[in-house]
Amino acid sequence: NAGVTQTPKFQVLKTGQSMTLQCAQDMNHEYMSWYRQDPGMGLRLIHYSVGAGITDQGEVPNGYNVSRSTTEDFPLRLLSAAPSQTSVYFCASSTLTSQEYGYTFGSGTRLTVV
C-alpha cells in the first residue's frame, strides 16, 4: 500500500532550468493537489485536479504547470526555476465523497534553486 509517492526527494536546480516533480497515488483518488510549504507561510495550494483531464489554479500558480492524463499521476512542472521557488513541495490526494478521511500527503520534494 504505497499511498502517495513523490519523486525526487531532493533536487538542486540552477536559475532558469526546468524540471518535473512526479506524484503518483494508488488509492484511486479523484482529487489531487500540489502544495508548497515555506517557513511562516504554511501550506499554499499551487494547482489541483478533481479528475483526469481537469485541472485548476490554486493560490500560487505562477511559474508552475500541471496536467492530469490519468487518475494516478499528477506531475508538477517548473517552467523556468527561480530562487523564490526554493521550497518543500507536497502532493496530496483524497476522494471527493469521503472528506472525513482528509488528504493523504506524500513525503515531499525539497527543492533548492540557486
Next chain:
Amino acid sequence: QKEVEQDPGPLSVPEGAIVSLNCTYSNSAFQYFMWYRQYSRKGPELLMYTYSSGNKEDGRFTAQVDKSSKYISLFIRDSQPSDSATYLCASSSNSGGYQKVTFGTGTKLQVIP
C-alpha cells in the same frame, strides 16, 4: 489576514502535561475542521476530523470546535515525546463539489522527557 490563524510556537512542555493547541478562523462558510500532525521532514498526516461544532475524542486527543467564536482547539492528554511534531489546523468549505481546504501555518510542539 489569513483565513486560518495559528500561533507558530514553538511550544515546549514536560512529558505528561496536557497540551492545548489553538486556531482561529474567519470564514463563516467553513464546515469541516481538521488537525494534521507533521513530523520533521515528513508529509502531514490527518490526526482528527470534525464536522461543525462540538467535541471529538480519539484516545489522548480531543478536538473542539466553537463556531460561534470561530475557535478550533486540539487537546493532548498525557503528552509523550513521540507527540513532538508540528500540528496544522485546517478548515474547509464546499466549493464546486469538493472541499476547499485552508491550512494554518502550524504550531511546533516539543514534549521534553
